[in-house]
Amino acid sequence: MNALTIHDIHKSFGDTKVLKGISFEVGLGESVAVLGPSGCGKSTLLYTIAGLETPDQGEILWDREPLAGIPAHRRDFGLMFQDFALFPHKNVYKNIAFGLEMGKYSKEDISRRVRETLELVGLPGFENRDVNSLSGGESQRVALARSLAPHPRLLMLDEPLGSLDRNLRERLVFDLKEILHKSGQTTIYVTHDQEEAFTISERVVIMNAGRLEQFDTPQNIYHHPTTVFAARFLGFNNFFQGEVLNSAEGTILKSLLGEIPINARLVGEVIVMLRPDSVYLDSRGSCKVGGVVSELFFRGGICRTTIIVNGETLTFEFNSKQDIPQPGEEVSLSYNPLESIQLFPKDG
Numbered sequence: 382m383n384a385l386t387i388h389d390i391h392k393s394f395g396d397t398k399v400l401k402g403i404s405f406e407v408g409l410g411e412s413v414a415v416l417g418p419s420g421c422g423k424s425t426l427l428y429t430i431a432g433l434e435t436p437d438q439g440e441i442l443w444d445r446e447p448l449a450g451i452p453a454h455r456r457d458f459g460l461m462f463q464d465f466a467l468f469p470h471k472n473v474y475k476n477i478a479f480g481l482e483m484g485k486y487s488k489e490d491i492s493r494r495v496r497e498t499l500e501l502v503g504l505p506g507f508e509n510r511d512v513n514s515l516s517g518g519e520s521q522r523v524a525l526a527r528s529l530a531p532h533p534r535l536l537m538l539d540e541p542l543g544s545l546d547r548n549l550r551e552r553l554v555f556d557l558k559e560i561l562h563k564s565g566q567t568t569i570y571v572t573h574d575q576e577e578a579f580t581i582s583e584r585v586v587i588m589n590a591g592r593l594e595q596f597d598t599p600q601n602i603y604h605h606p607t608t609v610f611a612a613r614f615l616g617f618n619n620f621f622q623g624e625v626l627n628s629a630e631g632t633i634l635k636s637l638l639g640e641i642p643i644n645a646r647l648v649g650e651v652i653v654m655l656r657p658d659s660v661y662l663d664s665r666g667s668c669k670v671g672g673v674v675s676e677l678f679f680r681g682g683i684c685r686t687t688i689i690v691n692g693e694t695l696t697f698e699f700n701s702k703q704d705i706p707q708p709g710e711e712v713s714l715s716y717n718p719l720e721s722i723q724l725f726p727k728d729g
């Protein structure tokens with residue numbers, strides 16, 4: 382069942398087009414991440430869903446009912462910002478109770494719900510704590526509890542871990558996923574961090590310059606990016622020109638890798654992507670190509686290795702326990718085209 386439907390949303394500020402025909406759906410109880418670089422329109426999309434901005438074109442529906450004309454405070458949506466926006470003059474209890482008091486809950490229901498949400502976010506007994514004494518992680522959890530307390534139909538999180546240091550973000554992202562799963566909360570999670578998006582969400586929207594590039598599960602997006610932008614944003618860097626030719630012997634890809642047989646729907650000039658994690662230093666792959674090691678970057682379990690292949694600098698990721706040739710040494714690589722190569726139209 383789809384709870385939220387976004388259909389052909391356009392939004393401009395003056396002559397600047399910020400959203401250009403965005404469409405996707407969010408299922409009831411589903412977490413969807415909106416992922417993209419700064420300035421791509423993520424926050425504008427969030428504010429438009431919340432009712433803080435009005436779209437120039439398109440529809441936003443909840444349970445198939447249009448939300449046009451319904452003000453933000455009547456949509457029953459929760460919104461949590463990057464800076465948490467806790468009230469410094471109120472303790473933890475009063476911060477979480479604020480939305481419940483605005484919703485005219487009874488004192489008994491407010492007290493019960495504050496305790497429930499503090500338990501949910503892992504902060505039982507924090508009711509009387511001064512919010513100014515909280516750590517960054519504790520503040521994030523209190524802000525989340527305040528957002529969850531009124532049982533919003535939709536919870537929207539705008540870069541909620543962005544102000545925290547890297548180590549704390551990495552710890553909290555797993556806790557946040559568990560909290561949202563336990564609560565069964567329908568969620569839109571805005572971020573520019575791929576790892577956060579993939580960890581927390583069941584499906585991911587990738588945005589670029591106001592357009593939707595891809596909408597799919599994290600696994601499908603990672604293994605099958607549909608555009609060069611999506612692939613580059615995920616961190617893939619090995620792109621080069623190629624040409625797909627049909628011959629009596631079958632379909633052939635000509636590129637700096639040589640001529641290799643390939644299954645491809647595209648014909649003619651293409652952009653070739655060679656995945657960095659699907660190339661081997663041994664002969665297990667069906668195709669082979671030689672190169673010269675340029676640089677090595679040790680990254681714990683992975684050694685990031687740049688190799689010059691027929692004049693092109695390509696980057697690969699090898700298990701650091703392997704015996705990897707040193708810079709200046711020749712290397713023989715092998716790969717299986719089906720798992721290692723992806724083709725894109727020449728225009729990307």
